Amino acid sequence: MIFTLLSTSLAILGVSAAQTTPVFAPPAACPVCTSGNYTGQNNGSLPIQPRVSGKAYSRFIQIWLENTDFDTAQASSTFSKLASEGILLTNYNGVTHPSEPNYVASIAGDFFGMSDDNFYALPPNVSTQIDLLEAHNVSWASYQENMPYIGFSGDYAQKNYLDSSSKVPYTYYKRKHNPFIICDSIASVPARMNRIRNFNDFAVDVNASALPSWIFITPNLVNDAHDTNVTFVSAWLEYFLVPLLENPKFNDNETLILLTFDENEDYKSQNTVYTLLLGGAVSPYKGTVDSTFYTHYSSLSSVQNNWGLGSLGRQDTNSTVASVFQFQANMTNHTNVVSDATPLMNLTGIFPGVCASQRWIPVTAPNMSVIGAGGGPVFTSNVTSNVSVDNTMPINLTAMRVVNPATINPNYTMPSSGTEVNAISTSASASPSSSVAASSKSSAGYANARLPPAMTTGLVCLFFTVLLL
Ligand SMILES: *[C@@H]1O[C@H](CO)[C@@H](O)[C@H](O)[C@H]1NC(C)=O
Ligand SMILES: *[C@@H]1O[C@H](CO)[C@@H](O)[C@H](O)[C@H]1NC(C)=O
Ligand SMILES: *[C@@H]1O[C@H](CO)[C@@H](O)[C@H](O)[C@H]1NC(C)=O
Ligand SMILES: *[C@@H]1O[C@H](CO)[C@@H](O)[C@H](O)[C@H]1NC(C)=O
Ligand SMILES: *[C@@H]1O[C@H](CO)[C@@H](O)[C@H](O)[C@H]1NC(C)=O
Ligand SMILES: *[C@@H]1O[C@H](CO)[C@@H](O)[C@H](O)[C@H]1NC(C)=O
Ligand SMILES: *[C@@H]1O[C@H](CO)[C@@H](O)[C@H](O)[C@H]1NC(C)=O
Ligand SMILES: *[C@@H]1O[C@H](CO)[C@@H](O)[C@H](O)[C@H]1NC(C)=O
Ligand SMILES: *[C@@H]1O[C@H](CO)[C@@H](O)[C@H](O)[C@H]1NC(C)=O
Ligand SMILES: *[C@@H]1O[C@H](CO)[C@@H](O)[C@H](O)[C@H]1NC(C)=O
Ligand SMILES: *[C@@H]1O[C@H](CO)[C@@H](O)[C@H](O)[C@H]1NC(C)=O
Ligand SMILES: *[C@@H]1O[C@H](CO)[C@@H](O)[C@H](O)[C@H]1NC(C)=O
Numbered sequence: 001m002i003f004t005l006l007s008t009s010l011a012i013l014g015v016s017a018a019q020t021t022p023v024f025a026p027p028a029a030c031p032v033c034t035s036g037n038y039t040g041q042n043n044g045s046l047p048i049q050p051r052v053s054g055k056a057y058s059r060f061i062q063i064w065l066e067n068t069d070f071d072t073a074q075a076s077s078t079f080s081k082l083a084s085e086g087i088l089l090t091n092y093n094g095v096t097h098p099s100e101p102n103y104v105a106s107i108a109g110d111f112f113g114m115s116d117d118n119f120y121a122l123p124p125n126v127s128t129q130i131d132l133l134e135a136h137n138v139s140w141a142s143y144q145e146n147m148p149y150i151g152f153s154g155d156y157a158q159k160n161y162l163d164s165s166s167k168v169p170y171t172y173y174k175r176k177h178n179p180f181i182i183c184d185s186i187a188s189v190p191a192r193m194n195r196i197r198n199f200n201d202f203a204v205d206v207n208a209s210a211l212p213s214w215i216f217i218t219p220n221l222v223n224d225a226h227d228t229n230v231t232f233v234s235a236w237l238e239y240f241l242v243p244l245l246e247n248p249k250f251n252d253n254e255t256l257i258l259l260t261f262d263e264n265e266d267y268k269s270q271n272t273v274y275t276l277l278l279g280g281a282v283s284p285y286k287g288t289v290d291s292t293f294y295t296h297y298s299s300l301s302s303v304q305n306n307w308g309l310g311s312l313g314r315q316d317t318n319s320t321v322a323s324v325f326q327f328q329a330n331m332t333n334h335t336n337v338v339s340d341a342t343p344l345m346n347l348t349g350i351f352p353g354v355c356a357s358q359r360w361i362p363v364t365a366p367n368m369s370v371i372g373a374g375g376g377p378v379f380t381s382n383v384t385s386n387v388s389v390d391n392t393m394p395i396n397l398t399a400m401r402v403v404n405p406a407t408i409n410p411n412y413t414m415p416s417s418g419t420e421v422n423a424i425s426t427s428a429s430a431s432p433s434s435s436v437a438a439s440s441k442s443s444a445g446y447a448n449a450r451l452p453p454a455m456t457t458g459l460v461c462l463f464f465t466v467l468l469l
Contacts, residue, residue, distance in 0.1 A: 021228045022162045024235035027145070027199070027220075031240045032207055032247065034200045037161040040149045042200040045208035049139040052213060054306035056328040057256040057281035061215040062106075062299060063241065064177070065233055065261045066099065066226035072265070073274035078234035078242075082259065082276055084287045085245065087327060092275035092294040093345040094263035095321070099226075101355075102262040103179040106296040107216075109314030112363070112406075113353015117176040119410045120355050124184045125363055125383045129214075129300055129316075130192065131185065132309040132379055139212035141195045142180050143202040145220040146172035151193050153181055154410065162222065172220035177262075180216075185381070206249050214303065225261075245278065253280035256328075258299055264346075271345040282327060290326050293342045297322040304374030305334050313366025313378035321345075324373050334373055352394040357404040359394035 028035030034042055051058040070090075073079045094102050100120070101111030107128040114120060133140050148156050157169035175181055178196065186192045195212070197205070205211050218224065223240070225233035241259070244250040251257065261273035275294070277285075300316035302324045303309070311317045319337040323329075329336055352359040365385060368378050397404050 021232055022222065024222075024228075024232050024239070025162055026239050027161060027223075028203070031244050032203045032249075034203045038146060038198050038200045039156075039158050040147060040198045040200055042204045043150070045201075045204045045210040046139075046141060046195070046197075046212065048208070048210045049137075049212060051254070052136060052138050052307060053254070055308070055332045056306050057279075058254040059211070059213050059215070059252075060256050060258070060303055060306070061217065061250075061279070062258040062260065063217045063219070064103070064106075064224065065219070065259070066177075066221075066224045067263060067265050068225055068230055068233070068261050068274065069265045069269075070272045070274045072230050073261070076230050076234045078237050079230075079274060079276075082237065082241070082278065086257075086276050086278035086282050087285050087325075088289045089275040089277065089294055089325075090272075090289055090291045091342070092260060092273055092298070093296075094261070094271040094273055095295050095297065095315070095345050097263055097267050097271070097346065097348045099262050100176040100182070102296055103177055104182055105315070106299060107179045108183060109297065109300055109312040109316040111353070111355070113351045113356030113359060113361075115348060115350055115356065117174075119175060119408045120182050120406055121187070121408045122183045122185075122354070122406060123363055124188060125381070125385065126183055126185060127312055127366070127379045127381060127384065128179075128183050128185060129303065129312070130180070131381065132304060132312070132374075132376075133214050133307075135379070136307055136309055138214055138307055138309075140214040140216075141197055141205070141212045142178070142216040142218070143197055143199060144173065144178050144218045145199045145223065147178065147196070147198045148173070150197065151190075153187070153408075172222065174221060177218045177221075177224070177226075206244075206247070209249050211250065241278075251279050253283070255279040256281040256325075260296075260299075267346055267348060269346065270342075277325060277327070285327050292323050292326050292336065292338070293321075294323055294325070295321045295345060298325065301373040302328055304372050304376070305329070305332055307374065308376060309372075309374035310376030310379045311370065311372025311374060313368060313370055313372075317367065317370040317372040317378075322373070354406045355404070356394070357397045357407070358399075360397045360404060361392045361394050 027037040095105045096102060096111055098117055100117045101114040104114060105111045108126055112122065130140060146156065153175065155171055155175055156173040157171040160166040160170040180186045180196045219236065221227045222232065223236040256277060257279040259278060260275040264271050264273055297315045301322035304311055305324045306328065316322055320339060320343065323336040324334045350356055350358050352361045354361065354363045366378050370378065
C-alpha cells in the first residue's frame with residue numbers, strides 16, 4: 001500500500017519507480033561531432049597551447065565512469081578488449097562513498113568530510129591540481145557531457161534523447177560529477193570556468209587540435225553507467241573511446257589515458273574499481289597487469305611526478321594511498337612505498353571536515369613540510385592560511401540549526417556567460433517545465449558560490465556570532 005502510494009506520487013512527479021536500463025543510442029553522429037543533444041552551443045575552440053613535455057607523457061586524459069564493481073566490468077568483453085590495449089590496474093580504489101567526495105578528492109587531495117552528494121562550494125583557500133598545473137603552464141580542461149553552458153552551476157534536465165516519445169525532461173548532467181564547479185578557487189575565476197566545457201566544445205577542440213595537456217572527462221548519467229549498467233557503458237565506450245584511441249588528435253605516442261570508475265557499487269567490500277591505463281604512452285606494456293595498490297590520489301601524484309609539479313600537501317602526498325603508476329615510476333626512478341596491509345577505502349560516514357555539517361571544522365591547512373612525487377613545493381595562494389586547525393574540536397552545525405557555509409542553495413544558478421540556452425532547472429523537486437532558476441540570490445543561510453573571500457569570511461564571522469548567541 002505504502003509502496004503503491006509512493007510509486008503513484010513518483011509517477012506524478014515523472015519519475016519511474018522501476019527504472020529500466022535503456023538501450024544505448026549515440027548522442028552524436030561521432031565522438032568528435034557536435035550535436036543538438038548536448039544542448040550547449042559551441043563557442044569556438046580553446047587556443048592551441050604548446051604541450052609541456054613530461055617525463056613519461058605530455059598529455060593526461062582521465063575518463064570517469066560510475067558505480068560498478070570490479071568483477072562486473074571485468075565480465076564485459078569491451079573492457080577485456082580495452083585491457084589488451086593497455087595496462088589493467090587490478091588494485092585501484094575509490095577513496096570513499098558516495099560519488100561527489102571521490103570527484104573532489106581527485107582534484108583537491110581530500111574530501112573534507114563530505115559524506116553525501118549535496119551542493120557544496122569549497123572556499124577559495126582549498127587549492128587544487130589546477131593551481132599546480134597552471135604554475136607550470138600545463139594547459140587543462142574538463143569536458144562535462146550535457147552541461148548546458150559555461151558557468152552553469154546546478155543540475156540540468158533536457159529532452160530525453162534516448163526516448164523521443166518521452167515528455168519528461170531527463171537529468172543527464174549533475175553538479176556532483178563536476179569537481180571543478182565545486183571548488184571556488186576555480187569557479188570564482190572566469191578564465192578557469194571557460195575551461196570547464198561540454199561535449200560540443202570537446203568536438204570542436206579535438207578537431208582544431210586544441211585539446212589541452214590535462215583533461216578530465218565526465219560522461220553524462222546514462223553513458224557513465226550511473227543510471228544504466230555495464231552493457232550500456234560498454235556500448236558507449238565502443239562508440240566513444242574505441243575510435244578516439246585511433247584519432248591522433250586525441251591519442252598519440254605521448255598520451256596517457258586513465259579510464260576508471262568513481263567508486264564501486266558494493267559499499268560492503270573494498271572500493272576497488274576496474275581501471276585501465278591506455279594510450280600511446282603505455283604501448284610497450286600492452287596487455288599487462290599491475291597489482292600495485294592505487295587510489296584516486298594516485299592520479300594526482302602521478303601527474304605531479306610526470307611534470308615535476310608541486311603538491312597540495314594533502315592525501316596526494318600520502319605515500320600509502322598515492323603510489324605513482326608503476327610503469328611511470330620505473331621511468332622516473334620514483335620509489336613507491338609498498339605496504340602489505342592495504343587500507344580499506346570503503347569508509348563511509350561522518351569524518352570531521354568543512355563539508356561535515358555534523359562534525360564541522362574549518363578548512364585544514366596543508367602539510368607544508370611534505371615533498372610530493374613531483375618534488376616541488378606545497379602550493380599556497382594568497383588566501384591560504386598555514387594556521388593549523390588540526391586540533392580544532394568539531395562542532396555539530398546540524399544540532400545548532402546553522403547552515404554549513406560550505407554548502408550552497410541547490411536552486412542557485414550562476415548567470416550564463418554568453419551561451420545561454422533554454423535551461424530547465426532540476427533540483428529534485430523542480431517542475432520539469434520551469435525555466436532556469438537563475439536566481440543569483442541565495443536563500444537565507446546559504447553561502448553563495450560566487451561570494452568573494454571577504455564575504456565568505458564575513459559569513460563565517462556571522463556564523464560564529466550565531467554560535468555565541
Ligand atoms: C543491462 O540492462 C539491459 C536492459 O535492461 C539488459 O538487457 C542487460 O542484460 C543488462 N546488462 C547486465 C550486465 O545486466
Ligand atoms: C540525439 O540522439 C538520438 C539517439 O541517438 C538521435 O536519434 C538523434 O538524431 C540525436 N539528435 C541530434 C540532434 O543529433
Ligand atoms: C612521438 O612522436 C613524435 C613524432 O613522430 C616524435 O618526435 C617523438 O619523439 C615521439 N615521442 C616518443 C615519446 O616516442
Ligand atoms: C568495507 O569492506 C570490508 C570488507 O573488505 C567490510 O568488512 C567492511 O564492513 C566494509 N565497511 C563498510 C563501512 O561497509
Ligand atoms: C595516509 O593514508 C592512510 C590510509 O588511508 C591513513 O591511515 C593515514 O592516516 C594517512 N596519513 C596522513 C598523514 O594523512
Ligand atoms: C618496474 O620495474 C620493476 C623492477 O625492474 C619490474 O619488476 C616491473 O615489472 C616494472 N613494472 C612495470 C609496470 O614496468
Ligand atoms: C633513472 O636512473 C637511471 C639509472 O640510475 C638513470 O640512468 C636515469 O637517467 C634515471 N632517470 C631519470 C628520469 O632520472
Ligand atoms: C590573490 O591573488 C589574486 C590573483 O593573483 C587576486 O585577484 C586577488 O585579489 C588576491 N586576493 C587577496 C586576498 O589578496
Ligand atoms: C580557509 O578560510 C577559512 C575562512 O574562510 C578559515 O577559517 C580557514 O582557516 C582557512 N584555511 C586555510 C587552510 O587557509
Ligand atoms: C548532530 O546533531 C544532530 C541533530 O541533533 C544529531 O541527529 C546527530 O546525531 C549529531 N551528530 C553527531 C555526529 O553528533
Ligand atoms: C528551491 O526551489 C523550490 C521551488 O521553488 C523551493 O520549493 C525550495 O524551497 C527551494 N529550496 C531552497 C533550499 O531554497
Ligand atoms: C562566447 O563568445 C562570445 C563572443 O565571442 C564571448 O563574448 C563570450 O564570452 C563567449 N562565452 C564563452 C562561454 O566562452
